[in-house]
Amino acid sequence: MLYPxxxxxxxxxxxxxxxxxHSKSQTNLGHHKIxxxxxxxxxxxxxxxVLNGEFKGQNLQQLIHKFKGExxxxxxxxxFQDEFPILIKFxxxxxxxxxxxxxxxxxxxxRHQSFGKTEMWYIIETDKxxxxxxxxKDSISxxxxxxxxxxxxxxxxxxxxxxxxxxxxxxKPGLVHAIGAGVLLAEIQQTSDITxxxxxxxxxxxxxxxxxxxxxxxxxxxDFSRKVDYKIPYKSKLxxxxxxxxxxxFKTNYLEVKGSVNLDYSGxxxxxxxxxxGAKDAILDCGDEKYFVSSRETLLIPASLNHLxxxxxxxxxxxxxx
Numbered sequence: 529m530l531y532p533x534x535x536x537x538x539x540x541x542x543x544x545x546x547x548x549x550h551s552k553s554q555t556n557l558g559h560h561k562i563x564x565x566x567x568x569x570x571x572x573x574x575x576x577x578v579l580n581g582e583f584k585g586q587n588l589q590q591l592i593h594k595f596k597g598e599x600x601x602x603x604x605x606x607x608f609q610d611e612f613p614i615l616i617k618f619x620x621x622x623x624x625x626x627x628x629x630x631x632x633x634x635x636x637x638x639r640h641q642s643f644g645k646t647e648m649w650y651i652i653e654t655d656k657x658x659x660x661x662x663x664x665k666d667s668i669s670x671x672x673x674x675x676x677x678x679x680x681x682x683x684x685x686x687x688x689x690x691x692x693x694x695x696x697x698x699x700k701p702g703l704v705h706a707i708g709a710g711v712l713l714a715e716i717q718q719t720s721d722i723t724x725x726x727x728x729x730x731x732x733x734x735x736x737x738x739x740x741x742x743x744x745x746x747x748x749x750x751d752f753s754r755k756v757d758y759k760i761p762y763k764s765k766l767x768x769x770x771x772x773x774x775x776x777x778f779k780t781n782y783l784e785v786k787g788s789v790n791l792d793y794s795g796x797x798x799x800x801x802x803x804x805x806g807a808k809d810a811i812l813d814c815g816d817e818k819y820f821v822s823s824r825e826t827l828l829i830p831a832s833l834n835h836l837x838x839x840x841x842x843x844x845x846x847x848x849x850x
Contacts, residue, residue: 546622655710702751806843
């Protein structure tokens, strides 16, 4: 019988990473710069492994193949088969990430036999004056963009702004973006690892090498028109779900819990992912058993589980489904 599943985080060392995600590891990581914790992934050779209960040691792909719609939701399984459609991450930027963008489904399939990469961010924690880059300051032409690249002046055209805890953003394919130094966030995205890097601050690694740029690949993937709809407006309602995004790729609700909240998924034909993005722990009561969801921890609820209760002294969660 299926139950709420915890998975071993897959930690990614990055040139721009820090130490805030070290707590996700069961070993001492020393001075390693951890930039990403992949909480839930079915990418080849990077598939999440169960940490708890009867299926401990089995990976997500094995469970999908065995339980199909019981785990995924029948409509979700019919659509995606054995491919889990969402990749869940925590990201810490100790330094600026590269300026980048992602291809849409059509281009990603043509070039990489992959899903595209639509994603959203929820800001968990920031240092003072921490910023994001999203989009250009103004719409620009391809010629203007190429001129900026040739003059090493792309930074002057980028739209940069300060962010704070609780801010949320929807990043469509083609939208130029970068997570700035001092930001810790949760990322929900399509299952894809395709990134086109267009500027990396001219930095070098420990061996004196610069990272690869994808100038040519990016050119016909960039959306050069100015966008204004990337920040997600919402108002928190204690113990009530608040919709952040609802797309063909994923739906995300924000839930601030103090006390207890009943969760009824009987009308939802999908798995549910809970990400604890608050500072306090939560408990998921399934009736016959309870599951702790620690701060900055992720839990996968199979589609076959419908009536649950969430308890916490005070925390914040993201609830993700298809």
